[in-house]
Amino acid sequence: xxxxxxxxxxxxxxxxxxxxxxxxxxxxxxxxxxxxxxxxxxxxxxxxxxxxxxxxxxxxxxxxxxxxxxxxxxxxxxxxxxxxxxxxxxxxxxxxxxxxxxxxxxxxx
Amino acid sequence: xxxxxxxxxxxxxxxxxxxxxxxxxxxxxxxxxxxxxxxxxxxxxxxxxxxxxxxxxxxxxxxxxxxxxxxxxxxxxxxxxxxxxxxxxxxxxxxxxxxxxxxxxxxxxxxxxxx
Numbered sequence: 001x002x003x004x005x006x007x008x009x010x011x012x013x014x015x016x017x018x019x020x021x022x023x024x025x026x027x028x029x030x031x032x033x034x035x036x037x038x039x040x041x042x043x044x045x046x047x048x049x050x051x052x053x054x055x056x057x058x059x060x061x062x063x064x065x066x067x068x069x070x071x072x073x074x075x076x077x078x079x080x081x082x083x084x085x086x087x088x089x090x091x092x093x094x095x096x097x098x099x100x101x102x103x104x105x106x107x108x109x
Numbered sequence: 110x111x112x113x114x115x116x117x118x119x120x121x122x123x124x125x126x127x128x129x130x131x132x133x134x135x136x137x138x139x140x141x142x143x144x145x146x147x148x149x150x151x152x153x154x155x156x157x158x159x160x161x162x163x164x165x166x167x168x169x170x171x172x173x174x175x176x177x178x179x180x181x182x183x184x185x186x187x188x189x190x191x192x193x194x195x196x197x198x199x200x201x202x203x204x205x206x207x208x209x210x211x212x213x214x215x216x217x218x219x220x221x222x223x224x
Contacts, residue, residue, distance in 0.1 A: 043215040096143040101152035
């Protein structure tokens, strides 16, 4: 079983739509969680950290559920520029980050 | 903010040749650099962890004699793909943890194509 599982998508949504991604993880020792965004042929860039209390940054909301071992990302009012692959990432504190394979989002005009 | 400069951005080489990829930390010291590889439509997979002044730690299944890592200073880590073959064609990317910053800082990646 993969340490981090994500639906690969693609999610094709119209501009203005609200879209949600989920990610499940198997390592209960994971300490920190992040959502990264990766554009085609580019390096991943940190979108936001994820906390149990939930956190919001503009149109983006992230949530962590430790009991069920999943994290989520909600994007409201989707823009064309949101089209990218969204990576679910965790840090167990022992070594490098562990990445999910990503969920591809395509926002259409 | 903290930046990791990675070069080259892309390289095409012939089978059997070696390719060196450099990652430099700008404005901060990276005692540890992580090297990842990403095949198309797959996740980033950790290859090895380089530590300044000591031997790198390789992940299971990664050949240390093929992927040579050198971390001779606090600002420079290099990955050399030796005797490259077409199956080594991939996106290679380095990353460092920056104190006081959430997450990690990534280099811009190197797209290697072996023909």
